[in-house]
Amino acid sequence: MKSRFGSPLLDAAIRLLVPFMWLFATYVLIHGHDSPGGGFQAGVILAASIILLRLVRGRDRVSALTSHDALMLACIGPLLYGGIGFASLLFGGNFLDYGVLPLPMEPAEVRVIGTLGIEAGVMVGVAGVLVLIFDILAWVDNDTV
Amino acid sequence: MIERVGLLLLAPGFVVLLQAAADLPRVGDGASATFTHVAAHYIDHAHEQTGAPNFVTAVLADYRGFDTFGELIVIFTAGVGCLLILGTKDDGPPPPDEGKA
Numbered sequence: 001m002k003s004r005f006g007s008p009l010l011d012a013a014i015r016l017l018v019p020f021m022w023l024f025a026t027y028v029l030i031h032g033h034d035s036p037g038g039g040f041q042a043g044v045i046l047a048a049s050i051i052l053l054r055l056v057r058g059r060d061r062v063s064a065l066t067s068h069d070a071l072m073l074a075c076i077g078p079l080l081y082g083g084i085g086f087a088s089l090l091f092g093g094n095f096l097d098y099g100v101l102p103l104p105m106e107p108a109e110v111r112v113i114g115t116l117g118i119e120a121g122v123m124v125g126v127a128g129v130l131v132l133i134f135d136i137l138a139w140v141d142n143d144t145v
Numbered sequence: 146m147i148e149r150v151g152l153l154l155l156a157p158g159f160v161v162l163l164q165a166a167a168d169l170p171r172v173g174d175g176a177s178a179t180f181t182h183v184a185a186h187y188i189d190h191a192h193e194q195t196g197a198p199n200f201v202t203a204v205l206a207d208y209r210g211f212d213t214f215g216e217l218i219v220i221f222t223a224g225v226g227c228l229l230i231l232g233t234k235d236d237g238p239p240p241p242d243e244g245k246a
Binding site for chain 1: 193194195196197198199201202205206207210211213214216217218220221223224225227228231232
């Protein structure tokens, strides 16, 4: 399917826009600790940038993230989150009690790192699922995955 | 007919819910149960226990981390559901009226 929206102008515009969207997603993820934001929002911004790429460039020139990659990301997110949860079980804490992880830091700082880890899992999972749903709905007549 | 019977059956439930709503605490009432159990502990200890300057984050990702895990699983399930319903190559047997159209 050729994209009906593509043009050199749009192409130039997204070349400018997408890197900043990725930067902003990273900012929202990391700064979500101190301000509104976090994994869900960062994942949505990341997915929006990738969906924008798909809208402008069409199916044949998808290079950022194929549907298969999106499915992988959607699975990696919950795995990362649950993995951190089970890792803290292994080190003698409760499920998701990631303060017990053996990192060379203060306990509160370990919790900050653990929070960042699970938020990253949320971001990856949300971005993957949203791109995957977009692909399925947009290209439902083709072999999607 | 059956819809009217349904409405009649719903009416007592609605009345009970309205009755219960009258007993809900006022919004922002500091003496209500919501604000007197764990909330005070979160506000007092969130910073030193979790290192998060923002205790919305501390509650969301740390104290209620299991809840957030469930939210992520809900989103994951939505994606997998879409994939299983719409995204498969094999559509099964064609619908019976395909040949006529």
